Amino acid sequence: MSSAETRGARDVLPRLRPVTADALQDRARQLRLDILDVISHAPMGHYSSSLSCAEILVTLYHHVLRLRRGEPGWDDRDRFLLGKGHVAVALWPLFAELEFFPQTWLRTFGQLDSKLTDHPDMHRAPGVDFSSGSLGHNLSVGLGMALAARRRGKDHRIYVLLGDGEIHEGQVWEAAMAAAHYKVGNLVAIVDANGSCADGPTESVMGIEPLAERFSSFGWHSIEVDGHDSGALMQAFEGAMRVTDQPVCVVARTLKGKGISFMEASPREWHLGALNGADLEQARREIREARQ
């Protein structure tokens, strides 16, 4: 076998590839450690909102999305857009693992002219299907991709991860209305409903509940799920694939700062920050111990 074959480069990773919920759960814990490591090379990073979507991202990249290892621009990949662009740091370890770029790049996060930026840049980092950084745009972009894929006769599925604060943006609801109008069955929005904005609890800043019902009333098929339960997420995404004539919204109930006690207690304080030595060690220890 050639080295490429043994390494598995260019393998097509099919949709719903076999994996256990426990394995995903374990990978999500590892991703939390990875996030801490990647940010440790940078002046600062977005911690708590990355930690809230670890299971969501791992379930997508290890189970749901059709991808090709080592070929981020493969035409027939499913698309993933990070509407809540500030958690790009959670994507980079997953992309390195998929051989979209070398693992060594992870040490460059947040440095001058790095390819791995705080918000994802499609012209810097391979694997980013569209840039983000301004909240509220990516559901519209994803809708455009879904319409274009359908028009091209492609079976691509488009996934867009939104923050629950992000859906305060009016453009999200413009896109929600249009997606239902055009009956796109290949578009899935996931709301990382971690319940926290910069100014306080999302519900106190600007109420968005009942979230699932709101999307349903716009003509979406809504699925509500525990966003830290990999098995439940697997079921939700599998269920979403059976819906073919309307867009699907997966409302994932999560905890901002999940896995690190002092971040869970003060999620806003750790929205953006830099962990120091002792705190960093405690954070790593807590995540490792949760693995037992």
Added chain:
Amino acid sequence: MSTMSDPFSFNAGAVESSYVGNLGEAFRRYGEQNEDVLLISPDLGAGPVTGAFVQQFPERFIDAGIAECNAMSMAAGMATYGYKVFVLQMGAFGALKCAEQIRTDLAFSQVPVRILSAWSGLAMGFFGTTHHAVEDIAITRAIPGLTVLAPADDNAATAMLSASEQVPGPVFIRLTDANIHPVYDAPPEITVGRFGRLRDGVDGTIVGTGLGAQLAAGAAALLAQEGLSIRVLDAYSLKPLDEAAIVEAARATGAILTVEEHLVTGGLGSAVGEVLARNGLAVAFAIHGLPDETLTVGMPEQLYAHYGLTIEETAQRMRSLVSGKR
């Protein structure tokens, strides 16, 4: 005779002095020749600019409803699939309301979306102050990675469709609605980054964009009768600007007047002024455009007269400039 076409009804050609009728047929033909051409518009598709295309290719028209920002970002997503996506926007709302979508989703991302920004300038002046589109050059030329084109008349407008293919990234095409003194007999050759030279001259230069190019040509003809030899440049490429043409005109003629249906802040005049300053060219220079104030309302011809966007006033400005030089 009205210079304003009705943006809401499909009456292409019904208004003689409007250039969107010609553009409508050109866009239909362009769509016929390019099956990857798609149109997205916020409830304006059936109007005169794209109505003919929509009638022939209804399945290639995506109506975004009255949601401009969503239309712009959707276009970006569709363009990643190799489509030539056109977004028809009302000038007053496209650049202002969607400035951030244009910057982030089109320019920053370098997707090949073409914005037809129709009824720019004072074209919708009857409808109220909200409907003036007189800040859009300032906004769009500040966005890196965006190409900004502005045809002088109906023939030039039709030439912009294929000209936009010279650019891999997004293109903002500023369409006013005035075809009062057309300058081209046929669709001109357009080179992005260049100006058209409509007339040669040695005593001074008028650089105009859109209606401004029509006024520049008319004023130069008028001044020729008085023995003044005025060069006329059609600034159809606002970004990139034809810096070489400006520098050469300044050196050769010693006086530059700019004319635009846009505020005097941040538009063509500002851009030309920057070039002169950057190159240390202390020539006689003036900007003729709309004042930096909340503009009044009226039919376009009334507004053009009110604000001096006429051949006579342009000629007068040039006369003063030339007489004052050195």
